[in-house]
Amino acid sequence: MPQISQFAESWYAASQIFWVLLTFGFVFFVIGRGMLPKIEATVDARDRKVADDLAAAKAAHAAADGLEESYRQQSEASRAAAQKAVTDAKDKAARDAEKRLAKVDGELADKLAAAESEIGAARTSAMAEIEAVAAEAAGDLVAKLSGVKVAVADARATVKAVLHG
Numbered sequence: 001m002p003q004i005s006q007f008a009e010s011w012y013a014a015s016q017i018f019w020v021l022l023t024f025g026f027v028f029f030v031i032g033r034g035m036l037p038k039i040e041a042t043v044d045a046r047d048r049k050v051a052d053d054l055a056a057a058k059a060a061h062a063a064a065d066g067l068e069e070s071y072r073q074q075s076e077a078s079r080a081a082a083q084k085a086v087t088d089a090k091d092k093a094a095r096d097a098e099k100r101l102a103k104v105d106g107e108l109a110d111k112l113a114a115a116e117s118e119i120g121a122a123r124t125s126a127m128a129e130i131e132a133v134a135a136e137a138a139g140d141l142v143a144k145l146s147g148v149k150v151a152v153a154d155a156r157a158t159v160k161a162v163l164h165g
Contacts (some may be wrong), residue, residue: 030107040092040135067110070152075145077144078141078144079141080104082138082140082141084162085133085137086133086134086137089129089130089133089134090130093127093129093130095124096122096126097119097123097126099114100118100122101119101122104118111113127163130163131159131163132156132162134163135152135155135156135158135159136155138150138155138158138159139155141150141154
């Protein structure tokens with residue numbers, strides 16, 4: 001075979017082996033010693049950046065959890081304060097109505113029918129005040145909790161439905 005006849009001449013085979021070794025040596029030093037460390041450094045830098053980003057995300061998540069818990073506590077405190085304000089307003093209105101009733105009974109015992117109409121008016125007024133205070137407190141509470149401004153008419157209708165069953 002003529003293709004294998006080239007191996008019969010040793011000087012030709014030695015030349016080919018020399019150039020193959022020279023080419024592979026050049027490729028080894030250029031790529032293996034020159035480019036590969038740079039590529040590995042880039043991969044390591046990317047891995048460090050990803051790890052740092054994950055750590056920052058975990059820290060942000062923990063901070064968000066803390067803010068959420070703080071928000072819940074403030075929300076519960078605001079809700080309790082609003083309920084206390086409504087209860088206090090009801091108590092005050094009831095005390096005021098009782099004072100007026102006692103005064104009317106003492107002064108106008110003979111005009112019982114007129115006193116009962118005044119008591120009814122006072123109760124209606126007190127409920128209107130309670131409804132107004134409760135509607136305002138509920139509107140403020142909704143605005144604080146959700147950031148949505150509730151129309152005064154909607155708040156009054158909701159409070160009236162809750163108070164009057």
